[in-house]
Amino acid sequence: MAREQSITLTVNGREYTRTVTVRTSLADFLRDHLHLTGTHTGCEHGVCGACTVSLNGRSARSCLTLAVQADGGDVVTIEGLRDDEGEWSPVQKAFFENFAVQCGFCTPGFLITAIELLRGNPDPSEEEIREYLSGNICRCSGYQAIIKAVQAAAAAARGQE
Amino acid sequence: MKAPWFDYQAPTSLADALAVLGQAEGDGRVLAGGQSLMPMLNMRIADPAVLVDINRIPGLDGIEETDASLSVGALVRHADILNSDAVRARWPLLHEATTYVAHPAIRNRGTVCGSVSHNDPAAEHPSILATYDGTVVIASAEGRREVPAGEFSQGMLTTALEPGEMVVGVRYARPPEGTGSAFVEFARRLGDFAIAGAAALLTVRDGVCERARLTIVGMGEGPLRATAAEDALTGTKLEPGAAPGLFADVAHEVKATLDPAEDVHASSGFRRHLAGVMVQRALTAALMRTRETR
Numbered sequence: 001m002a003r004e005q006s007i008t009l010t011v012n013g014r015e016y017t018r019t020v021t022v023r024t025s026l027a028d029f030l031r032d033h034l035h036l037t038g039t040h041t042g043c044e045h046g047v048c049g050a051c052t053v054s055l056n057g058r059s060a061r062s063c064l065t066l067a068v069q070a071d072g073g074d075v076v077t078i079e080g081l082r083d084d085e086g087e088w089s090p091v092q093k094a095f096f097e098n099f100a101v102q103c104g105f106c107t108p109g110f111l112i113t114a115i116e117l118l119r120g121n122p123d124p125s126e127e128e129i130r131e132y133l134s135g136n137i138c139r140c141s142g143y144q145a146i147i148k149a150v151q152a153a154a155a156a157a158r159g160q161e
Numbered sequence: 162m163k164a165p166w167f168d169y170q171a172p173t174s175l176a177d178a179l180a181v182l183g184q185a186e187g188d189g190r191v192l193a194g195g196q197s198l199m200p201m202l203n204m205r206i207a208d209p210a211v212l213v214d215i216n217r218i219p220g221l222d223g224i225e226e227t228d229a230s231l232s233v234g235a236l237v238r239h240a241d242i243l244n245s246d247a248v249r250a251r252w253p254l255l256h257e258a259t260t261y262v263a264h265p266a267i268r269n270r271g272t273v274c275g276s277v278s279h280n281d282p283a284a285e286h287p288s289i290l291a292t293y294d295g296t297v298v299i300a301s302a303e304g305r306r307e308v309p310a311g312e313f314s315q316g317m318l319t320t321a322l323e324p325g326e327m328v329v330g331v332r333y334a335r336p337p338e339g340t341g342s343a344f345v346e347f348a349r350r351l352g353d354f355a356i357a358g359a360a361a362l363l364t365v366r367d368g369v370c371e372r373a374r375l376t377i378v379g380m381g382e383g384p385l386r387a388t389a390a391e392d393a394l395t396g397t398k399l400e401p402g403a404a405p406g407l408f409a410d411v412a413h414e415v416k417a418t419l420d421p422a423e424d425v426h427a428s429s430g431f432r433r434h435l436a437g438v439m440v441q442r443a444l445t446a447a448l449m450r451t452r453e454t455r
Contacts, residue, residue, distance in 0.1 A: 002168075003166060003168065003169075005169070016172070022168070022212075023163070023164040023165065023166055023167060023169075023202075024169070025163070025164070025199075025203075028163070035271065043162075044162035044163075044203050045162065045199075045200035045203050045204060046196060046199070046267060047198050049264070052266050058240070058267040058269040058270075059265055059268065059269055060266055060269055060270055061196075061270070063199070063203070063267050064195055064196055064199035064200065064203075064267075064270070065195065065270070066164075066169070066192075066195075066199075066214075068169055068171070069171075069192075069195075069214060069216060071171075089275075104375035113265060113266065116265065117265075130351075131351060132265055134264055134350070134351040134352050135263065135264020135265060135266055135267060135352055136264075
């Protein structure tokens with residue numbers, strides 16, 4: 001049985017075909033093979049949330065997913081959040097405006113998770129935001145600003161800036 | 162923190178998956194959601210020769226309800242359980258317990274059957290299956306067999322699965338009319354593994370407890386059905402004023418049977434104390450909900 005495999009997947013709207021060892025995580029594939037280093041590896045066992053990406057429309061820990069499992073799949077990373085004109089997504093803007101970024105290590109995972117939350121629940125309560133983001137750890141202790149940013153993004157999307 | 166070498170197979174039929182597992186002679190592991198297995202690989206706690214990825218097999222992602230039971234296939238994710246109206250409406254204990262499972266990104270991939278197969282003593286799903294008098298459906302290249310939840314768990318991270326076998330589904334038995342349920346859990350942070358938890362199903366008719374199911378989570382050995390407490394509760398009058406004292410006595414009796422191990426999260430005594438508190442809270446909430454269902 002081969003320990004290498006050719007995979008084809010879409011990342012941020014672009015199709016890639018690469019040969020990877022089967023044990024390569026999706027996180028390492030994105031970083032080392034595609035040089036998309038915005039996806040960060042923190043704990044590498046699913047606890048910290050820094051590596052969270054969108055896989056086939058659902059948030060996933062890229063450190064707990066093998067690259068070969070994403071074969072044929074559709075991945076969105078932090079690099080794919082800008083629109084066609086290169087503008088930040090509304091949630092990114094809200095993070096910037098509400099000082100929800102300090103060192104930035106956790107931010108990509110928070111953004112992917114927050115965007116998934118707002119897609120399913122455009123008007124979340126503070127408690128719902130806290131619960132949804134509970135799987136993402138920020139060590140600069142910036143949770144308050146992050147929650148404010150998500151509330152601001154939700155309000156902006158509802159036209160209540 | 163990188164996974165060791167292994168061979169990877171992603172069969173597109175159950176028969177192929179079972180054939181590969183059979184050929185692996187006990188050194189193959191099923192990869193479903195991977196939310197427990199991948200950390201174990203990354204930490205080099207697990208080192209299987211072959212990973213059998215079942216995610217490309219059709220037909221394993223069904224949630225099916227009959228008059229008697231609820232069947233959950235091997236690829237049903239925690240998020241699918243939370244999104245199921247049928248589970249929310251008619252299997253409230255399963256729904257409530259799943260709200261305690263990890264975090265959204267983990268719930269999007271992790272599976273119920275994976276949790277049951279892994280049998281972490283602090284995990285919710287093995288205990289919920291046991292509380293519902295559930296059954297584990299097992300397949301191998303030789304055929305199928307079914308094992309009651311109580312016999313499937315054989316201690317921490319240990320199950321009745323034999324080499325070459327995999328869990329293809331679990332089945333929960335529908336409780337009688339007039340059953341109230343509750344799941345409670347204590348963890349340091351939202352989504353963490355439970356330090357202690359309890360699941361209860363109480364069936365009450367005309368103020369008398371006809372049937373009780375009580376399971377303790379997090380005591381170190383996998384799901385722990387408190388059968389003596391269940392027997393003690395059955396036949397008792399569960400009137401609003403009398404119940405708190407009765408439930409305190411039950412909690413006291415349950416605690417006396419527990420001897421949890423100490424770890425970095427909690428001492429043995431603290432864990433035992435919490436188990437008593439969880440038992441009382443679960444029974445109290447379940448009793449309240451028997452009234453709501455009427």
